[in-house]
Amino acid sequence: MKPALFDFAVAQSLTDAQSALRGEQNKLVSGNQSLGPMLNLRLTRPAGLIDVSLLPELRVVEEHEDNIRFGAAITHAEVEDGAVPDPTGHWMRDAAANIAYRAVRNRGTIGGSLAHADPAADWVIVMTGLCATALVRGAETNAPLRTIPMEEFITGPYSTALGPEDILTAVEVPKPGVGARWAYWKYTRQVGEFAKASAAILVDPSKSRTRIAIGALGRQPALLLNPDAVLDGTQSPIEALSEAIPDQPATALHLHAVALTRAIEQIKVAKEFSA
Amino acid sequence: MTDTTVDLVVNGTPVSETAEPRTHLADFLREDLLLTGTHLGCEQGVCGACTVFVDGRPTRSCITLAAACKGAEVRSVEGFDDDPLMLALRDAFKRHHGLQCGYCTPGMLVTGYDIVRRLPNADADRIRKELSGNLCRCTGYAGIVAAIVDVLENNPPAAKIQPQTRALQNSGTSAVEPIEAISQTTSSVAAKTSGATSIPTKQSLAAAPTLSRTLAFEASTSEIWDIISDPEKIASCIPGARIDNITDDNLLQGQCAIAMGPIKAAFTGTAKMDLNEAEKSGHVIGRGKDGLSRSQLDGMLDFRVTGLPEGGTELALEMIYKLTGPLSQFSRPTLVAEIADRILGQVAASIEALAKGQEPDQTTQTNINGLSLLSAALWGWIKRALRF
Numbered sequence: 001m002k003p004a005l006f007d008f009a010v011a012q013s014l015t016d017a018q019s020a021l022r023g024e025q026n027k028l029v030s031g032n033q034s035l036g037p038m039l040n041l042r043l044t045r046p047a048g049l050i051d052v053s054l055l056p057e058l059r060v061v062e063e064h065e066d067n068i069r070f071g072a073a074i075t076h077a078e079v080e081d082g083a084v085p086d087p088t089g090h091w092m093r094d095a096a097a098n099i100a101y102r103a104v105r106n107r108g109t110i111g112g113s114l115a116h117a118d119p120a121a122d123w124v125i126v127m128t129g130l131c132a133t134a135l136v137r138g139a140e141t142n143a144p145l146r147t148i149p150m151e152e153f154i155t156g157p158y159s160t161a162l163g164p165e166d167i168l169t170a171v172e173v174p175k176p177g178v179g180a181r182w183a184y185w186k187y188t189r190q191v192g193e194f195a196k197a198s199a200a201i202l203v204d205p206s207k208s209r210t211r212i213a214i215g216a217l218g219r220q221p222a223l224l225l226n227p228d229a230v231l232d233g234t235q236s237p238i239e240a241l242s243e244a245i246p247d248q249p250a251t252a253l254h255l256h257a258v259a260l261t262r263a264i265e266q267i268k269v270a271k272e273f274s275a
Numbered sequence: 276m277t278d279t280t281v282d283l284v285v286n287g288t289p290v291s292e293t294a295e296p297r298t299h300l301a302d303f304l305r306e307d308l309l310l311t312g313t314h315l316g317c318e319q320g321v322c323g324a325c326t327v328f329v330d331g332r333p334t335r336s337c338i339t340l341a342a343a344c345k346g347a348e349v350r351s352v353e354g355f356d357d358d359p360l361m362l363a364l365r366d367a368f369k370r371h372h373g374l375q376c377g378y379c380t381p382g383m384l385v386t387g388y389d390i391v392r393r394l395p396n397a398d399a400d401r402i403r404k405e406l407s408g409n410l411c412r413c414t415g416y417a418g419i420v421a422a423i424v425d426v427l428e429n430n431p432p433a434a435k436i437q438p439q440t441r442a443l444q445n446s447g448t449s450a451v452e453p454i455e456a457i458s459q460t461t462s463s464v465a466a467k468t469s470g471a472t473s474i475p476t477k478q479s480l481a482a483a484p485t486l487s488r489t490l491a492f493e494a495s496t497s498e499i500w501d502i503i504s505d506p507e508k509i510a511s512c513i514p515g516a517r518i519d520n521i522t523d524d525n526l527l528q529g530q531c532a533i534a535m536g537p538i539k540a541a542f543t544g545t546a547k548m549d550l551n552e553a554e555k556s557g558h559v560i561g562r563g564k565d566g567l568s569r570s571q572l573d574g575m576l577d578f579r580v581t582g583l584p585e586g587g588t589e590l591a592l593e594m595i596y597k598l599t600g601p602l603s604q605f606s607r608p609t610l611v612a613e614i615a616d617r618i619l620g621q622v623a624a625s626i627e628a629l630a631k632g633q634e635p636d637q638t639t640q641t642n643i644n645g646l647s648l649l650s651a652a653l654w655g656w657i658k659r660a661l662r663f
Contacts, residue, residue, distance in 0.1 A: 001318060001601060004567055008279055008296030008342045009450035010443070020450045027537060029343075035537060036338025037319035040299070041601035042568040044537040049296070050450050051343050054443040077332070101408025102389065104320060106332040107339060117536065119610065156617065157610055158536025191407035218609030247616075252609060 003039040007048035014057045014167060018139065020050045021165045028052050028167065030073050031107035033100070034116045058111065058169060061085065067174045069135070072111020080105060087175040088130065089273055091182045095126045101192045114153065115168045117160050120194040124154055125215030126184060128223070129200030133172045139165035147172070154220040177206030180273040183266035185259050186216070197255040199263040203231065214256055217245060230264070237261050279342045285310070286354025296342050300334075301325040303341035304351055312352040312381050316410070319604070323409030326382035327351045331438040333389045346444045350436055352381035359432035361388060367422035375413030382409050387423045392434035399424055470530070470543025471562040475573035483573070483597035486615055490590045490623045494630035496582040499590060500555050502629050503578065506548060512625035512635050514618060531563065535614060540565040540602065542572055555580040570600030
């Protein structure tokens with residue numbers, strides 16, 4: 001199918017993009033790799049699209065002492081290829097390399113994926129697992145960027161903490177401490193498909209961060225309350241999941257338990273991070 | 276909606292055409308430039324038939340807007356005549372039976388070119404993984420993989436096409452102006468669509484997915500029954516729903532609009548509600564159509580109101596739904612359940628409010644997070660949502 005009618009403009013600056021959001025008729029677009037299919041199927045019918053994919057402000061990558069800040073319009077392929085630095089060694093690169101297909105990764109962007117907030121998207125769970133932070137520019141001029149932890153940024157299926165005139169400008173990924181380990185496992189029936197279940201584990205003793213995120217739930221990722229108990233074996237994956245996501249049907253629970261079990265196996269043999 | 280000028284370079288030749296902003300690159304190549312070598316399969320970014328090079332990178336031309344390619348360098352299957360690497364690939368595809376009907380071939384060649392150039396050490400397994408975004412229904416892939424292996428192993432010619440970076444083109448105008456004009460166009464198109472006038476049969480829903488939910492209320496059984504047995508009242512509790520008409524033979528006609536993230540659908544349709552006053556139960560069956568996406572939702576709902584021993588009321592719901600058309604292609608059961616629960620949460624709050632003599636909470640209603648519909652009647656069919 002073809003999209004319904006819409007208007008289109010290339011934003012010349014962030015301010016420009018932001019003023020186009022007033023009235024809530026228009027929508028920002030970067031790679032169009034998730035929105036595009038919805039447009040073609042006429043599931044979404046914005047009055048206008050504002051292209052921000054080439055905005056210099058969204059293409060910046062800044063390295064700080066504790067983190068790297070990725071502009072929202074950095075593509076998956078740029079992360080995959082190492083064209084931008086990876087604060088985690090290669091964890092982000094590995095995740096990026098398995099998003100959809102290369103042709104999609106060439107245009108799809110980190111910020112677009114997070115703002116779209118498909119519950120099964122890779123960055124949604126990976127950024128939650130890595131304790132990343134969303135940087136949001138609000139409508140008020142000169143106000144500082146809002147920083148929102150990823151677990152609060154994604155609020156539901158296709159839903160985020162972004163207000164109608166907010167723009168997700170960047171995502172900040174903390175550098176792990178020496179000795180940190182990471183695992184990410186997703187279940188897909190074929191390469192490149194959206195996951196049906198996924199789990200990400202971060203164990204970072206020197207930064208006191210231990211996190212287990214469960215993804216592809218149809219909503220935002222769930223963080224297990226007591227990840228240490230699952231990692232040291234005092235609580236089984238299925239017990240932990242029955243507690244964390246009790247509303248899921250038994251089959252889904254089982255699938256997520258498998259994802260979590262595989263991620264636990266992975267993290268046992270994962271190489272330790274060294275800066 | 277104003278047409279936009281698309282300036283880009285296609286197969287080495289500068290091109291400047293006006294096009295509707297909604298024109299995707301594949302249609303632009305095929306319809307405006309008559310370069311029909313680029314094929315459209317799924318038009319949702321899955322099959323890979325439309326893959327072309329944009330700025331030297333393989334790109335889905337069906338989900339890339341032509342207007343977003345201003346200043347880009349596009350290379351389609353017609354543009355490789357003097358490219359030695361593409362000649363080697365074509366030759367290998369021919370020798371290894373890498374094509375039969377040829378529909379996927381333009382996309383396969385572009386992806387194959389990218390594999391050879393980007394992954395010089397790829398083995399057959401890696402090639403298969405990289406080809407996962409290009410579907411072929413004839414060859415079983417074996418010939419395609421063999422052809423790419425062959426090229427890789429036999430000293431492939433250097434790739435003439437290389438990735439390049441494109442900078443923002445200064446248009447001199449702000450993005451804001453052209454956009455606000457069109458919102459009416461879009462909504463008037465939506466308003467013209469007609470809804471479903473028939474209702475489904477029980478049999479047609481026999482194999483459809485079901486969803487069971489229970490809602491608890493503080494209000495008494497009779498208060499809840501008064502609301503849910505009254506089409507107008509219950510519709511006022513469902514976010515985005517309204518009853519337009521109740522026909523002489525007691526069919527309910529109406530609409531339910533749902534928005535979730537970028538997705539918006541407005542299902543217009545007809546439903547029939549049968550009530551059993553004595554048992555405080557009811558049965559609703561209905562059908563709604565979303566005109567623009569041409570999706571149809573058939574749904575059936577059984578509900579029963581019972582008093583709880585500790586006071587208050589329980590409303591048990593059994594929903595059966597069947598979605599067809601483009602929306603169903605996005606359907607993932609976990610999403611449907613999640614959206615149903617979000618809508619039901621709001622419906623329950625509104626029923627409780629109404630039972631207490633308050634207005635259903637309008638703020639909640641405008642903020643709904645659910646995609647789905649339900650046509651004239653009540654409750655729930657929930658719809659589904661999307662996937663990709």
